[in-house]
Amino acid sequence: MKNIILASSNPHKLEEIQNVLSPIKINTLLEIGFIDEIEETANTFEGNALIKCETIYQLYKKPVISDDSGLLVHYLKDAPGVYSSRYAGQNATDQMNYEKLLNNLNDIADRRAKFVTVICYYQSPRNIAYFKGELTGSIAEQPEGYNGFGYDPIFIPEGFNQTLGQLSSEIKNRLSHRARALEKFNLVF
Numbered sequence: 086m087k088n089i090i091l092a093s094s095n096p097h098k099l100e101e102i103q104n105v106l107s108p109i110k111i112n113t114l115l116e117i118g119f120i121d122e123i124e125e126t127a128n129t130f131e132g133n134a135l136i137k138c139e140t141i142y143q144l145y146k147k148p149v150i151s152d153d154s155g156l157l158v159h160y161l162k163d164a165p166g167v168y169s170s171r172y173a174g175q176n177a178t179d180q181m182n183y184e185k186l187l188n189n190l191n192d193i194a195d196r197r198a199k200f201v202t203v204i205c206y207y208q209s210p211r212n213i214a215y216f217k218g219e220l221t222g223s224i225a226e227q228p229e230g231y232n233g234f235g236y237d238p239i240f241i242p243e244g245f246n247q248t249l250g251q252l253s254s255e256i257k258n259r260l261s262h263r264a265r266a267l268e269k270f271n272l273v274f
């Protein structure tokens with residue numbers, strides 16, 4: 086069985102990624118003993134996904150997979166985008182971030198939004214591949230549900246009338262931006 090290091094310490098991402106890539110054994114950063122923060126200094130999803138992979142590859146010289154993702158809101162000219170995890174400030178909680186977003190959309194009828202994920206698969210410095218996945222939907226009027234993480238309580242996927250926070254993890258794992266990017270990865274590897 087193939088082993089890949091996941092350059093993320095987000096347990097929700099690990100669950101979603103391991104679920105789709107089940108024949109591959111994913112090693113977490115915790116398992117390999119890496120506990121530092123990796124600074125995401127790029128202004129694109131591809132750039133940040135690459136930074137995460139490069140940091141881990143340089144230390145462990147083993148294949149690494151990383152994901153960089155965010156929420157793009159049409160009315161806000163695609164903000165928060167790559168800054169999704171720190172929209173309300175450097176140490177903002179998920180709740181602070183989505184509350185700021187809801188405030189910025191107060192009384193706004195155009196609530197179109199999409200999640201984007203870029204997966205980077207880094208086998209060596211000469212062998213790097215990217216896979217992109219998107220999930221379109223809209224921003225709810227108020228937070229609903231406790232499943233998932235991040236902006237899940239305020240994001241309603243197209244074709245549904247509940248937020249990702251209310252939908253089961255089975256449904257989210259089937260339709261999420263991350264699942265879509267990983268399916269493309271699965272077709273190649």
Ligand code: IMP
Pocket residue numbers: 095125152153154155156169170179182200233234235236237261
């Ligand atoms: P990253 O860890 O730099 O990729 O940060 C992505 C940020 O985007 C997270 O902290 C969340 O705020 C948001 N995000 C990414 N994927 C999801 C998702 O599946 N559901 C909800 N929020 C997400």
